[in-house]
Amino acid sequence: MKLFRHGLPGQEKPALIDPQGQARDLSGVIDDICAETLTPAGLQSLRAIDPQSLPLIATPGRIGVPFANPGKFICVGLNYADHAAEAGAEVPKEPILFTKWSRPTGANDPVVLPRQSLKTDWEVELGVIIGTQARYISREAALSHVAGYCVINDVSEREYQLERSGTWDKGKGCDTFGPIGPWLVTADEIPDPQNLDLWLEVNGKRFQNGNTRTMVFDVATLIHEISQFTTLYPGDIISTGTPPGVGMGQKPPVYLQPGDEMRLGIAGLGEQTQRVYAWDAALLD
Incomplete structure (x- = not known):
């Protein structure tokens, strides 16, 4: 998966790139991409989602840091x-x-x-x-x-x-x-x-x-x-x-x-x- 976040600083929304290279909205599935999302269980949960079922994002706009609240x-x-x-x-x-x-x-x-x-x-x-x-x-x-x-x-x-x-x-x-x-x-x-x-x-x-x-x-x-x-x-x-x-x-x-x-x-x-x-x-x- 290719995960990313888009929007103004502090207002980013979660998204992914589907196998066809199109941006898809994840905000109806998860609130944000965070440390918990990056665990094996969190990633497995996202892999279970059919990307084609997610809304298309026509123009993502600003691309933020790919996950919220990075650690060290x-x-x-x-x-x-x-x-x-x-x-x-x-x-x-x-x-x-x-x-x-x-x-x-x-x-x-x-x-x-x-x-x-x-x-x-x-x-x-x-x-x-x-x-x-x-x-x-x-x-x-x-x-x-x-x-x-x-x-x-x-x-x-x-x-x-x-x-x-x-x-x-x-x-x-x-x-x-x-x-x-x-x-x-x-x-x-x-x-x-x-x-x-x-x-x-x-x-x-x-x-x-x-x-x-x-x-x-x-x-x-x-x-x-x-x-x-x-x-x-x-x-x-x-x-x-x-x-x-x-x-x-x-x-x-x-x-x-x-x-x-x-x-x-x-x-x-x-x-x-x-x-x-x-x-x-x-x-x-």
Whole structure:
């Protein structure tokens, strides 16, 4: 299934994409797509519904975050060896983990530059959404805890991340720096998360082309490793790292400017498009 939510912020309604690619309204069946919906029982209940019985949505409008009230937003750094090389860093011996403070935003919502930001960058990433509680999970059992997958743009302010004291979180958690979606694609539709093409363009120029098979630590390993440090719950998000081609790695570096447009996608998981804006608090609502 491809699940999504549409409508103004705070007023989103649940929906799905049927096998013919048409949007169908779920609001007569469930109030919203939430953590409980992402559990095996919740997803099985939705699978029992004939999509053709659901009302068509002619024009969904704004696409929101695919599920309400996301949990932890956990990210993985330098998880592609060629991206580590362009960053001038060693390939990590175990996953580098950090968190995003910001709440996720819709796939096509604005990206707002922080005040005086000069080095805001892009990163297309495979997102993993947890569906069942996981702590000290074996690698072999890890994928059974996945509800689904999505596209994430791990927008990053490199000066804040790398040139100021403290953790990476300063450059990763700025408002609007976590577009997610457009859909949550359930795990049964993605039999091999380690063979997905992913790409990103800025103003029509292709900067990132990669495949998840070149991850240093695959999805199962990441879930196993993260579960050694914290309990994962339904609705938690893992952003699994980016392939090469980020702005910081260009010669000379290229960073986002107001008016730029990012377009990115992952095979089978849909596409995002974001316009970049200078700081404006009104765009954060």
